[in-house]
Amino acid sequence: LQREAISHGKRGMTLEEDLNETNQYYLDVGKAVIHKKPTPVQIVNVDYPKRSAAVIKEAYFKQASTTDYNGVYQGFYIDFEAKETRNKQSFPLQNFHDHQLSHMEQVEKHNGIAFVIIRFSLTEEIFLLPYQSLEKYWTRMKQGGRKSMTKEEIQQNGYQISLGIQPRIDYLTIVDHLCK
Amino acid sequence: LQREAISHGKRGMTLEEDLNETNQYYLDVGKAVIHKKPTPVQIVNVDYPKRSAAVIKEAYFKQASTTDYNGVYQGFYIDFEAKETRNKQSFPLQNFHDHQLSHMEQVEKHNGIAFVIIRFSLTEEIFLLPYQSLEKYWTRMKQGGRKSMTKEEIQQNGYQISLGIQPRIDYLTIVDHLCK
Ligand SMILES: [Mg+2]
Ligand SMILES: [Mg+2]
Numbered sequence: 175l176q177r178e179a180i181s182h183g184k185r186g187m188t189l190e191e192d193l194n195e196t197n198q199y200y201l202d203v204g205k206a207v208i209h210k211k212p213t214p215v216q217i218v219n220v221d222y223p224k225r226s227a228a229v230i231k232e233a234y235f236k237q238a239s240t241t242d243y244n245g246v247y248q249g250f251y252i253d254f255e256a257k258e259t260r261n262k263q264s265f266p267l268q269n270f271h272d273h274q275l276s277h278m279e280q281v282e283k284h285n286g287i288a289f290v291i292i293r294f295s296l297t298e299e300i301f302l303l304p305y306q307s308l309e310k311y312w313t314r315m316k317q318g319g320r321k322s323m324t325k326e327e328i329q330q331n332g333y334q335i336s337l338g339i340q341p342r343i344d345y346l347t348i349v350d351h352l353c354k
Numbered sequence: 355l356q357r358e359a360i361s362h363g364k365r366g367m368t369l370e371e372d373l374n375e376t377n378q379y380y381l382d383v384g385k386a387v388i389h390k391k392p393t394p395v396q397i398v399n400v401d402y403p404k405r406s407a408a409v410i411k412e413a414y415f416k417q418a419s420t421t422d423y424n425g426v427y428q429g430f431y432i433d434f435e436a437k438e439t440r441n442k443q444s445f446p447l448q449n450f451h452d453h454q455l456s457h458m459e460q461v462e463k464h465n466g467i468a469f470v471i472i473r474f475s476l477t478e479e480i481f482l483l484p485y486q487s488l489e490k491y492w493t494r495m496k497q498g499g500r501k502s503m504t505k506e507e508i509q510q511n512g513y514q515i516s517l518g519i520q521p522r523i524d525y526l527t528i529v530d531h532l533c534k
Contacts, residue, residue, distance in 0.1 A: 215397075217393075232410070233409075234410065238392075245424075280381065280387045285429030
């Protein structure tokens with residue numbers, strides 16, 4: 175965490191903003207109810223001024239135990255993580271954490287739909303990669319293989335999403351395929 | 355928010371702890387994947403010391419836009435809010451917020467399962483009240499009626515959950531009825 179988490183946060187802003195706008199659009203048109211979870215924070219010290227709002231004076235970023243987004247779409251439980259890279263030809267797997275992978279595995283076991291949305295920032299290419307494929311490359315890494323997925327692997331196993339205006343990242347059209 | 359939010363937080367600790375333990379148990383035995391969402395915080399100022407973790411120096415509690423808990427159980431999307439009162443004979447509706455009610459309404463519209471778990475702290479009585487019933491009393495209040503639900507109304511429309519050891523608050527046995 176610390177520095178690294180912050181710089182990830184900054185780099186991630188655009189993808190996160192696009193997804194938040196997309197989710198707001200889905201909510202407004204009655205298509206789905208999907209929200210970003212708040213950033214988990216360990217609160218250590220809070221000040222209570224007499225006539226104004228409580229001020230958190232000391233707190234730390236905690237590692238999330240689940241994923242970024244979840245919600246409901248046509249009765250399906252949806253759960254995903256969003257990540258960006260500035261790499262050109264591969265996506266580093268250290269962007270994910272063990273507990274996120276096991277969370278997604280649990281979700282699938284209980285008939286939810288788990289995936290990641292990844293963006294190659296420099297080329298603005300966005301992909302939805304189902305959990306099963308991510309898990310394949312995660313296991314390859316754990317067994318001593320490469321620490322990333324190539325863009326070609328992502329293209330073969332995932333679904334590209336073209337940037338739109340409204341919604342910006344229409345990932346539910348892809349989820350429609352995963353539900354069936 | 356501010357003082358009020360904090361005192362709610364303290365009063366709420368036990369119910370929240372019991373529910374967190376229950377959810378951990380459900381996860382451990384492979385019954386469901388349900389988590390509490392982090393407390394939403396508006397971060398204003400962060401310090402980045404050279405060799406240690408980033409410290410949040412100024413932040414404020416934000417009002418949550420959704421509910422406390424969500425997740426997946428047997429393919430169903432589960433979404434609920436947990437609240438306590440020290441009242442003896444009625445449950446004050448100001449414990450809930452408009453946006454929480456509309457969130458739960460949306461969830462039900464998309465075939466998720468929305469409810470509240472409420473506890474009368476002094477008597478340790480716990481009830482699961484489906485969203486539809488909460489909505490009925492919420493509308494009564496909005497139309498000028500009483501600002502609370504009586505315990506009798508909760509007993510008639512909800513399901514009592516007896517405190518157990520493992521899990522502490524076995525609310526999924528009630529959800530089984532709601533699914534069918
Ligand atoms: Mg992320
Ligand atoms: Mg609560």
